[in-house]
Amino acid sequence: MIMQLYLHIFTTFTNLQYLNFGPSLLYHQRLSFSTSPLTIISTNLLNLHVYLENFNDCLYLLDGRFNQLYTLSANISFICASPLTINNKEKIPTLKCFSLHCDIETCVYDELILPLLHRMLNLEKLSLCLIVGDRKTFFDGNDLKINIINNMSRLNIFTFNIRSSSRFYNQINLPSNENIQNTFRADEKGHCHIYSYPYKLNYYDGITNNFPGGIFKYVRKVSLFDEHPFEHEFFLRIAQSFPLMEKLSVRNEQRQINKQFRQSKNENQDLSIIKYPYLKELDLIHSCIDYHAQFLLDMLM
Template structure:
């Protein structure tokens, strides 16, 4: 890389992408003023950087944060920054009181992963005062007692995307106040999993607390799970009632479903704009409405009612590129039939998940191990990594002697018991 960039002058070079850079190398590139990259300090307006972490989470966060702050010292005309484009979960930036202070009045577009909600506020406290687009992935949406500015309007922000896949109680206290600062926002992408006190997050909630407070908003994409306790709940909306709350959402198709789980005393509602563009779809139940999800490669299933064979056919049709599947269901299949030979199974549709690489059956009834290992029900692809309880595998395979499980078992590349 250094030889190429030193070989000649690049007077028209304005964009730079640095991939698979070790922590130490990245820190040296931006911290050492004699380094070749400083030659382009006034030219580069667009930067993409992907850093290889050291394996130590705390050390990685600290070094990445230093690199992030030094980038703005080096590139004085930076307008676009994508920091760790291939990392959804780690590493994350964390701005604590010891972090170097950074300001940039030229930055217009930022893609970044941060540790907590306070770090998001740090990015929006005025240090990037011309920022128009922010995509932020947050590990933890937790309450903060920080003194960071969280009141002033963000007049320049036009596009905001927030992604947090960890259960949070901060929807009302953290997310809504932040969104209501974005008075000129035109596009919003919101992906959260929230515990709500007394009701599901539905169309009425989105209109009252978000849409009505952002008059310029013309595109709103969302994927929201809301969970509530069933204690003292008498007025939770049904599936049909929730669908009616979206009747005024004319510019987008909204899918909704609600489920109630008495054993864990919890209700769950999932609402999302379609087409669905996220790479994973979690906690699918028997109320799954179907559809085609060509971007999803990771799926998890959960219910207190059994998943029958027809349900897995629906999963096959909806997720053609699924690679990872987790089944969490302790209930035996109700419509299970005992088949003694292949000749008795001609009317049973054989299911194929051609791209499946990881199958998790650790928290499922034996019937679901049979669903995937009996060759007349399922045709597994080669090189599957199976997670399963040893006793369950032993029972389903009849102490590893059952002929109808031999073909699918022979396709396993790894076994985690």
């Protein structure tokens, strides 16, 4: 049904220049051309915002059928290898703005995404929001400079939010703190998170004790996870960094060390009250009892 609607739009509005084709309020359907190949050709469409099922669907849109396309914003469900052979080599000279967003981890960034970006030789604005797994190296500033920025001489605006993981992690080949915002180790993997600033997404996931702080005024949803305990000072930093936070999820099974130390010494000094003035939802299902007490006794909502 969604494909028929998409086709009907182009056949009805033959001079269409701008199209924002996102999921409806009732259905989270995405476009997919794997079963119904796209037959539309338009020389008028300039600006397209679309939700797609997979990466091949994005390649279909950039195979030349929209040869005047200036802006493409693609939110893709998953990015993975495919047995289908789709052109991912010809240059795309008209495209000036490109946004790629995917919330599911991909292991084919270097094989699929990077070659696509290298086709966009006249790109002026680029936005990437990705989770990349099992690379030999983490993403850092040098990686982005060598593989993206140096290949796009006209690029003026580059925003990114990239999480990467590697099983080849070790302390020797870690990027410097100047190039990464958050690095930690879990599940025998190394994890790294880099992002452009100011951070404009409305969520920030997977925050650990290594979180450096800052002010994130656009963020409304936050999730915390670590294999080491979160102490009172950490939650104070979270409250200060996300002043408009509405949803908070805490995942940590480790007892708070500082709290146990104070109790063993019979120290009863009052800790500063942490305020979360806009918090509406709090998830402590996957956390130990110390964090229940933390939010019941040491905070204001």
